[in-house]
Amino acid sequence: MELSITHYNAIIIGAGASGLMCAIEAGKRHKNVLILDHANKAGQKILLSGGGQCNVTNLSLSENEFLSQNRHFPISALKRFSQHDTISLLQKHGITTCEREHGRLFCEKSAQDIVNMLLKECKESNVAIKKSCGSLKVEKRELFRVWSKNESYTCNSLVIATGGMSFQIKSGLGFGYNIARQFNINVVRIKAGLVPLTYGNDDSKIFSELSGIAIDAVASSKKQYFRENILFTHRGLSGPAILQVSSYWEQGDTIEIDLMPNIDLCDYLKQRKLKRPKASIISILAELAPKRLVEKICLNNLVVNKPINQFPDKEIIKIAGLFKNWSFKPNGTEGYRTAEVTVGGVDTNELSSKTMESKKVEGLYFIGEVVDVTGNLGGYNLQWAWSSGYCAGQFV
Ligand SMILES: Cc1cc2nc3c(=O)[nH]c(=O)nc-3n(C[C@H](O)[C@H](O)[C@H](O)COP(=O)(O)OP(=O)(O)OC[C@H]3O[C@@H](n4cnc5c(N)ncnc54)[C@H](O)[C@@H]3O)c2cc1C
Structure with missing residues (x-):
């Protein structure tokens, strides 16, 4: 049976911190956006974060708190969507925070508040989210084409926001790195971090x-x-x-x-x-x-x-x-079973630090933890997810 094909300006694979942020920003620019996720809930890792209270950012954000083969790569994104922008977004939604040691900012109540905030913003930006999408296949001709369990889509921009290897559904392990390799994009050796x-x-x-x-x-x-x-x-x-x-x-x-x-x-x-x-x-x-x-x-x-x-x-x-x-x-x-992050990932030399777009493949973007940018403990990894998602969201 021939599947019907739906077209989107942007498809984002991964309804985690970076993918949701990217979708919100693209939606605000009136782009027609679809998020696909193989899990049955959006933002699952956010819910686990900070022991359920989500260490959402850090008051003393600095590029020195990040590990990457190119330590300058995250600077531009972190400046364009900084810890202050994260705090403003939380304030807009009435989410109160508390500061702990080393400038770590946590939700006063629960990480669920962050997921609710992101989903509300997605709704306001008319973002479509499809969960439990099964395994996905991607191809590029003129446009990108994405096949899910029983649907097929085309899009101009494809954003890979599938995170790292820890706490993942087994079937989708390493999807983002495999997509990079499929398009001949280098992946820096990965390993468990914060473990x-x-x-x-x-x-x-x-x-x-x-x-x-x-x-x-x-x-x-x-x-x-x-x-x-x-x-x-x-x-x-x-x-x-x-x-x-x-x-x-x-x-x-x-x-x-x-x-x-x-x-x-x-x-x-x-x-x-x-x-x-x-x-x-x-x-x-x-x-x-x-x-x-x-x-x-x-x-x-x-x-x-x-x-x-x-x-x-x-x-x-x-x-x-x-x-x-x-x-x-x-x-x-x-190992990844208890690691909070994956160190390494899509080589930053392959990406624009302004847009997160691949230098080789027009319209293909990588954001969040799948990229070779890893924060120290203390809210830096989520801030990187917000910042990189925000940047890509301005261009997809
Ligand atoms: C236990 C724990 C606690 C943490 N606490 C903190 C904290 O307090 N502060 C902090 O800054 N960082 C914390 N981190 C790290 C932080 O959660 C991640 O760095 C961040 O969520 C990465 O965002 P992301 O959007 O790149 O990926 P994720 O948030 O992991 O989202 C990736 C999404 O992609 C989906 N996906 C993956 N593969 C596929 C596929 N093949 N097909 C379709 N969908 C797919 C997943 O289901 C998921 O929804 C913690 C991590 C863990 C594991």
């Missing part, structure tokens, strides 16, 4: 018992430093500082962790040696960090628990180093 790191066998035997301990620390990799909590789990290390550093980590790298960032530990131990000479080294260290953690690190490094005055200063320096520069070598990450 817990796992222990190797030896560390697992030692540290898995510490599961549940959280501590303020500085985790660093490749000259990127993050001061936030780290959390010991059964499988490895998690918590915001570890999630942050995981995006920069590559297999085989070691992560440096300062477990006592508030203090010059060497000085502290020397002073305690004078004041409490008979106190044991573990009890002194346990003044600064959970005792179970102190015991494990000492045991693992063959530090005998004896009175602090029995340690010459040379050894005190070494002990301080164990806590100030703890070298942790993960054996991997928990």
Whole structure:
């Protein structure tokens, strides 16, 4: 049976943060827009975000908070639709926010408010949304042609807004990257980001018992430093500082962790040696960090628990180093199953930073997480989705 063909100015594949934003903007320009999504609900990842409260943007937006092979690429879009524009949009809909540490802005009530806001804007802009569309096929002749389960469409502009690999319906995994490859557009190697790191066998035997301990620390990799909590789990290390550093980590790298960032530990131990000479080294260290953690690190490094005055200063320096520069070598990450983002993606050298359009294929756009632009933890990924979606929406 021949399928009927409907024509749209723009078809957007993906009803997530970037796709909905792009559709709203194109709709405001009186474009005839269709969004196709294989899920049965729009904005599912937004609902999961920020523990259900959606960390919608960050008050101190800066390009330094983004990872990309071309770190300058996001600047233009982030300027044209900034954190202030996000806040104005929320205010227009009466959505109240609260600021948490590091300028992170969350919805006061629920992430559902954000999805409702986007769907309301889509309705006002006459955007059509088709959910549960099944698997899609795309082809370009004069126009783009898109086949869904039982329909076929043509369009002048095709926008790929299918996000990354984490928390996806299995059947559609990697669709956006495959479309890029279909059109000969380079994809920068992808990996899980903002993800817990796992222990190797030896560390697992030692540290898995510490599961549940959280501590303020500085985790660093490749000259990127993050001061936030780290959390010991059964499988490895998690918590915001570890999630942050995981995006920069590559297999085989070691992560440096300062477990006592508030203090010059060497000085502290020397002073305690004078004041409490008979106190044991573990009890002194346990003044600064959970005792179970102190015991494990000492045991693992063959530090005998004896009175602090029995340690010459040379050894005190070494002990301080164990806590100030703890070298942790993960054996991997928990992967896309628990990752918040996908690092890498459609090569930004292939796209216009002004429009998000492919330089090779006229009318083909990539926005949001599918692009090789990844934000640090803190509302940066959603802001990138809003900004890139907004920009493409002005041109499709
Ligand atoms: C648990 C969790 C919490 C997070 N919390 C935050 C946070 O608080 N703040 C923040 O800034 N970022 C957060 N992120 C990251 C943020 O949610 C994403 O970076 C952002 O949603 C990306 O937007 P997007 O539009 O590119 O993709 P998505 O929002 O993932 O949308 C992609 C859409 O495309 C659809 N799709 C995918 N493949 C196909 C296909 N083959 N056919 C049809 N449709 C398809 C999907 O169903 C989906 O609706 C979080 C991520 C996770 C997983």
